[in-house]
Amino acid sequence: MFYQKILRPILFKTDPEKIHHLVIAGLAVVSKIKPLSFLISNYLNVKSSFLEVKIGNLTFSNPVGLAAGFDKNVTAPLAYEMLGFGYAELGSVTLIAQPGNPKPRLWRIPKDKGLIVYYGLANCGANKVVEKLKKIKNPHAPFGISIAPTTGLTLTQMIEDYAKCFEIVSPYADYITLNVSCPNVANCELFAQISFIRELMEKINNLKNSLNTTVDIFIKIGPDMAMEQYDELVDICIKNNILAIISTNLVKNRANISPVSNQDELNHPGGISGKLVDDKNLDIIKRLYRRADGKVKIIGVGGIFTAEDAYKKIKAGASALQLVTGFIYGGPTTIKNINQGLVDLLKKDGFKNIDEAVGKEA
Numbered sequence: 001m002f003y004q005k006i007l008r009p010i011l012f013k014t015d016p017e018k019i020h021h022l023v024i025a026g027l028a029v030v031s032k033i034k035p036l037s038f039l040i041s042n043y044l045n046v047k048s049s050f051l052e053v054k055i056g057n058l059t060f061s062n063p064v065g066l067a068a069g070f071d072k073n074v075t076a077p078l079a080y081e082m083l084g085f086g087y088a089e090l091g092s093v094t095l096i097a098q099p100g101n102p103k104p105r106l107w108r109i110p111k112d113k114g115l116i117v118y119y120g121l122a123n124c125g126a127n128k129v130v131e132k133l134k135k136i137k138n139p140h141a142p143f144g145i146s147i148a149p150t151t152g153l154t155l156t157q158m159i160e161d162y163a164k165c166f167e168i169v170s171p172y173a174d175y176i177t178l179n180v181s182c183p184n185v186a187n188c189e190l191f192a193q194i195s196f197i198r199e200l201m202e203k204i205n206n207l208k209n210s211l212n213t214t215v216d217i218f219i220k221i222g223p224d225m226a227m228e229q230y231d232e233l234v235d236i237c238i239k240n241n242i243l244a245i246i247s248t249n250l251v252k253n254r255a256n257i258s259p260v261s262n263q264d265e266l267n268h269p270g271g272i273s274g275k276l277v278d279d280k281n282l283d284i285i286k287r288l289y290r291r292a293d294g295k296v297k298i299i300g301v302g303g304i305f306t307a308e309d310a311y312k313k314i315k316a317g318a319s320a321l322q323l324v325t326g327f328i329y330g331g332p333t334t335i336k337n338i339n340q341g342l343v344d345l346l347k348k349d350g351f352k353n354i355d356e357a358v359g360k361e362a
């Protein structure tokens with residue numbers, strides 16, 4: 001309540017990108033002050049066997065992860081466990097550092113409980129990220145690194161670019177996500193094509209085998225593909241040992257959504273996050289889940305603000321979840337509230353853990 005009634009109105013008066021950086025910098029400081037982070041962590045973490053989730057080699061203490069894009073440069077990697085997240089996906093990172101699109105490039109659309117995002121993969125590059133990852137001490141909640149192609153390359157160059165980035169980053173991550181769905185860079189339509197995704201997965205799977213690494217590989221897709229393509233995507237994932245599909249990234253095609261914000265509020269370039277990602281997202285999760293038949297896990301992301309939102313995605317077929325916008329709108333107790341609510345919802349329906357509820361309404 002304090003966050004929503006007092007702090008958020010103050011934060012939301014300031015430029016969104018400035019606040020974004022300021023919050024991460026603050027989290028980095030707080031998470032390094034051991035006694036303080038211990039107290040916060042104790043207050044915000046919900047420990048319950050109902051919430052534990054296993055995906056491949058990974059165990060998450062709860063299903064709610066931080067989605068990519070909040071901490072692109074791995075500035076506050078220890079903060080997310082402190083805030084109650086079960087895991088965190090950091091990045092997206094590209095092989096070469098890049099400035100992203102010109103500012104302004106982030107806008108709030110509160111009537112739609114969302115954001116318009118036009119960062120364009122701004123990040124400090126793979127080598128810098130690795131320097132930071134090397135400093136993280138064990139034990140810690142699992143974290144993944146989302147990798148994406150450096151802007152301005154041809155399709156063939158992009159595959160090589162992903163591969164080099166994977167080689168540099170994968171030894172220091174618990175899992176790697178191939179982001180094939182950033183809606184805010186040149187050529188983004190091309191690298192979301194099935195033919196490209198197939199070639200990329202084959203390359204990365206071969207590379208993984210030749211490097212003899214056990215790192216888990218996820219893929220993150222967009223919400224704007226034709227429904228049949230999601231079936232094809234699942235098949236390619238199974239063939240190439242992709243462990244989980246993260247569904248979905250920001251909405252790029254605005255013809256697919258019905259915003260309540262007015263034209264002026266929406267008159268910015270970029271992909272949309274939050275509530276507007278939600279509806280089609282549930283259908284996509286169900287489709288992926290049915291096709292995957294347990295051979296690939298689904299991670300649901302888009303418009304999760306409450307335990308009920310989270311539970312809907314689990315029952316649609318998501319084994320784990322991610323969020324960004326719900327945290328920005330809901331503040332530091334968001335994850336605790338979702339996890340506590342999930343335990344209650346699972347108990348009410350007679351389930352003993354998340355796994356038992358997955359796909360019950362797919």
Ligand SMILES: Cc1cc2nc3c(=O)[nH]c(=O)nc-3n(C[C@H](O)[C@H](O)[C@H](O)COP(=O)(O)O)c2cc1C
Binds near residue numbers: 091250274303322
């Ligand atoms: C500010 C911001 C930056 C983002 N940057 C990335 C990114 O770099 N890579 C990525 O895969 N997704 C990125 N996303 C998409 C989110 O990870 C997520 O898929 C999307 O916002 C839907 O979830 P939400 O409604 O919980 O925010 C970004 C989202 C936001 C709000």
